[in-house]
Amino acid sequence: VCVIADTPVPGREAHAFAGPRSLWGARLARAVHRAVRDAVTEGAQGGPRASGVTHGTPVAGY
Template sequence: DGVGLMTAADVSAYAHADDGGVEAFVTAGVDVRGWAARPGEGAAGVQDPGTINVVVAVPAALTDAALVNAVATATEAKVQALVEGGYDCSGTPTDAVCVVADAPGPHREAHAFAGPRSLWGARLARAVHRAVLQAVVIADRDGPAVRGQA
């Protein structure tokens, strides 16, 4: 029936973008950022605040596999936007991506793929990309303090 995210992000400062009916809502706190596969890191201690939350609404039915694919597509678009925005990172340690889609039904067949070259995946990627670019500007109006720091 719905989804909820617990976050320290200022959710009143969100960005929104849409593409062909796909809507992306993004909050971004980019004070703590890094690469996903950073050597020698674990979950020791409490992390400083910083998170990118992406919620995407797709007005089409997706199979379970396509939903997983949509999360990967959204994540790829997020990383592309971060790199293009001057952030040398793949995100923050606490990022969240949530994709909601219509339920399949007797007259609504579910799409089996949501990669960036599929109809709905391409729309999702463009919407997420634009929303992340906007969200990092909202969160960090002066740009990244030290680009490349992780």
């Protein structure tokens, strides 16, 4: 996750990022929730996530 924040300037309100109850934290939490929900739903409906692909032995160094 990458969070970009402006530097506060005079005359402009600064928004605190303090978890899911803050303005930006709530937006980020909703976006993550939606992405996870969509991925799980897609997999349950036979989408690409439920294709039966298995992963081999991990390559050393990764």
